[in-house]
Amino acid sequence: METVYVICVGVLTFCGVFLCLRARTFSVVIGLTMLSYAVNLFLFSSGRLNLDGAAILGMAEQYADPLPQALTLTAIVIGFAMIAFVVILAIRARADLGNDFVDGKEPSDTSKLVMPKGGKE
Amino acid sequence: MMLHLAILPLLIPMLGGLLMLLPPFAGAERYQIRRVAALVLMLVQIACSIVLILTVLKGGAIMYAVGDWQPPFGIILYVDQLSAMLVALTSFLGLAVTLYSFAGSDRLGKYFHPLVQFQLVGIYGAFLTNDLFNLFVFFEVLLIASYTLLVHGGGKQKTGANVHYVILNLIGSSIFLFALGTLYGVTGTLNIADMALRIPQLNASEQLIAQAGGAMTLIVFGLKSAMLPLHFWLPRTYSVASAPVAALFAIMTKVGVYCIFRVYTVVYGEQAGELANMIQPWIWPLAILSIVMGTIGALASPNLRSLAGNLVIVSVGTLLIAFALRTPEASAAGFLYLIHSTLVTAALFLIADMLSQQRGKATDYFVIARKIKQQGLLGIMFIIAAMAVAGLPPFSGFLGKLVILQAATGNDERIWVWSVILVSSLATIIALSRAGTTLFWRAAPGQDNSNDELNVSKWQLSGALLLLVASPVLALFGASVIEYTNSAAAQLHDTQYLIEIMNLDGGAK
Numbered sequence: 001m002e003t004v005y006v007i008c009v010g011v012l013t014f015c016g017v018f019l020c021l022r023a024r025t026f027s028v029v030i031g032l033t034m035l036s037y038a039v040n041l042f043l044f045s046s047g048r049l050n051l052d053g054a055a056i057l058g059m060a061e062q063y064a065d066p067l068p069q070a071l072t073l074t075a076i077v078i079g080f081a082m083i084a085f086v087v088i089l090a091i092r093a094r095a096d097l098g099n100d101f102v103d104g105k106e107p108s109d110t111s112k113l114v115m116p117k118g119g120k121e
Numbered sequence: 122m123m124l125h126l127a128i129l130p131l132l133i134p135m136l137g138g139l140l141m142l143l144p145p146f147a148g149a150e151r152y153q154i155r156r157v158a159a160l161v162l163m164l165v166q167i168a169c170s171i172v173l174i175l176t177v178l179k180g181g182a183i184m185y186a187v188g189d190w191q192p193p194f195g196i197i198l199y200v201d202q203l204s205a206m207l208v209a210l211t212s213f214l215g216l217a218v219t220l221y222s223f224a225g226s227d228r229l230g231k232y233f234h235p236l237v238q239f240q241l242v243g244i245y246g247a248f249l250t251n252d253l254f255n256l257f258v259f260f261e262v263l264l265i266a267s268y269t270l271l272v273h274g275g276g277k278q279k280t281g282a283n284v285h286y287v288i289l290n291l292i293g294s295s296i297f298l299f300a301l302g303t304l305y306g307v308t309g310t311l312n313i314a315d316m317a318l319r320i321p322q323l324n325a326s327e328q329l330i331a332q333a334g335g336a337m338t339l340i341v342f343g344l345k346s347a348m349l350p351l352h353f354w355l356p357r358t359y360s361v362a363s364a365p366v367a368a369l370f371a372i373m374t375k376v377g378v379y380c381i382f383r384v385y386t387v388v389y390g391e392q393a394g395e396l397a398n399m400i401q402p403w404i405w406p407l408a409i410l411s412i413v414m415g416t417i418g419a420l421a422s423p424n425l426r427s428l429a430g431n432l433v434i435v436s437v438g439t440l441l442i443a444f445a446l447r448t449p450e451a452s453a454a455g456f457l458y459l460i461h462s463t464l465v466t467a468a469l470f471l472i473a474d475m476l477s478q479q480r481g482k483a484t485d486y487f488v489i490a491r492k493i494k495q496q497g498l499l500g501i502m503f504i505i506a507a508m509a510v511a512g513l514p515p516f517s518g519f520l521g522k523l524v525i526l527q528a529a530t531g532n533d534e535r536i537w538v539w540s541v542i543l544v545s546s547l548a549t550i551i552a553l554s555r556a557g558t559t560l561f562w563r564a565a566p567g568q569d570n571s572n573d574e575l576n577v578s579k580w581q582l583s584g585a586l587l588l589l590v591a592s593p594v595l596a597l598f599g600a601s602v603i604e605y606t607n608s609a610a611a612q613l614h615d616t617q618y619l620i621e622i623m624n625l626d627g628g629a630k
Contacts, residue, residue, distance in 0.1 A: 016295075020288070020292060025284065028288055032288065032291050032292070032295075035291075035292065035295045036291075036295060038295075039295045039298040039299060039302075042298070042299055042302045043298055043301070043302040045302070045306075046301075046302035046303070046305045046306040047305075047306075048306075067305070067311075068302075068305065071254055071301070071302075071305075074254070074258065075298055078258070078261045078294075079294075081265070082261070082265070082291055082294070085265065085268060085287070086287055086288065086291060089268070089272075089280070089283060089284060089287055090284070092272075092280055093280050093281065093283075093284045096276075096277050096280040096281075097277060097280065097281055102284060102285070102288065104277075104280075104281035104284070
């Protein structure tokens with residue numbers, strides 16, 4: 001179980017980081033969402049993974065650490081609000097800046113840097 | 122009332138801010154009543170923080186267990202002299218910012234005053250909490266308020282800068298949560314005092330994980346405090362924000378610095394066994410490079426606001442040097458410098474705004490433009506701020522830098538600290554005098570500036586003067602302020618004292 005869990009968190013984090021490094025806001029927003037999923041899973045696992053363990057004493061033979069569950073819930077709520085904000089901000093930036101690049105301007109097109117034969121720019 | 126004193130700085134702005142969203146205060150046309158409410162709230166907060174300081178001075182640090190869940194469980198607020206001082210500093214800055222915004226910049230959006238209050242909740246919370254996860258929550262509170270405050274007034278530039286700021290900080294928050302998960306996984310606690318007890322007891326493999334967690338929190342605090350190489354967002358963000366917002370943000374980098382002081386003194390401090398002072402080798406070069414980069418940035422700045430933004434980076438570097446020296450005396454010197462630099466850089470942002478108001482299209486860029494209308498008044502304010510920030514006597518900057526220089530004891534330390542701080546001060550003087558010469562003396566002749574609307578309003582003046590007057594006052598009462606910061610630093614470095622206050626002694630055995 002641990003191995004599957006670790007791979008899940010790792011892949012999610014990798015995808016999140018990769019997408020955060022993209023140039024357009026859409027992929028960055030998706031990347032941030034994935035990163036926050038990865039974080040939530042990671043936080044949840046910080047209380048160790050166990051099966052059949054209730055977070056309340058006396059409900060089962062084993063019990064799970066309730067604190068990571070509370071932390072994860074808080075992190076989910078905060079992460080959700082932040083993602084909602086960044087979505088709105090990205091739309092606003094698209095409207096204000098006229099493009100959806102994180103830097104706010106189109107990257108210069110390298111193919112145009114070579115002057116065409118006609119001479120005019 | 123006195124029983125719940127520790128949580129009042131959080132409750133007052135939170136409830137006040139929420140109330141300001143409700144009918145008697147809501148609506149674009151009711152801005153007057155909102156202003157009165159904001160002013161009253163700020164005055165109450167200042168009164169509250171002064172009572173807090175006096176209580177802490179008289180009766181020692183306060184531990185407040187929210188919901189009476191005793192440590193190490195439950196969320197703990199912990200007020201020692203350091204946090205009480207920073208709460209007072211924040212509320213004072215909040216008052217100046219609120220006063221300044223009455224001149225009209227608060228009317229650019231309906232929610233300015235409530236948002237300032239929410240921002241203050243987050244900052245106070247970060248200073249008062251003694252629980253790492255709670256610290257994360259308050260970081261988010263102050264961040265989401267700052268995201269919205271940054272776009273206050275609207276405009277292309279603000280949106281562009283805000284995209285970077287928000288994305289960077291969201292990634293920072295993710296790293297913070299990873300770090301918290303890691304630390305909780307090995308220590309089984311999030312209470313800072315309890316963690317300080319657990320860290321020395323870890324075995325070798327757990328220590329490695331704890332070290333990774335500690336290094337990740339350093340990234341987060343470094344991002345907040347604009348430590349090199351995580352400082353790139355700062356000059357742009359601060360220079361596009363509207364003036365009162367930029368002035369309020371002057372305390373935000375200090376939140377990061379405070380967290381570095383708190384976490385790496387208590388959790389990874391002297392008593393942390395193998396991990397004692399683990400970030401020390403990192404902080405030294407980063408602090409010095411921050412100062413160097415900030416100074417170069419200040420020399421290269423095209424306008425006064427980005428100059429002020431770069432000076433914020435210099436001040437962060439200076440504070441990190443005070444941290445890196447790792448003695449209570451150096452920390453005390455750092456706290457004095459922290460008060461000074463927060464107030465003076467905030468004042469510089471406000472002055473830049475008043476200058477742009479009178480210079481037409483050139484705003485605060487260092488180009489030849491029309492003559493400033495109230496040249497005498499603004500000139501005097503600028504020169505006071507410039508002398509204070511560069512560290513010339515008789516202002517507080519001189520005192521702040523002097524005590525930091527004195528705190529360096531070893532020979533190697535002396536060479537580095539003295540040369541870096543003094544050379545950067547010289548470069549700051551050059552940058553500021555170049556700025557002042559262009560702004561005040563190189564005016565295009567013959568432009569009509571008899572328009573009375575350009576005059577600085579009395580609210581703007583009161584806000585900026587409040588911050589400026591604090592600088593000589595801080596120098597005047599220097600002895601008692603240093604005495605206070607000394608005992609605050611002694612309290613911070615005395616981890617045993619914190620553990621006793623938290624009643625964690627029994628749990629250690």
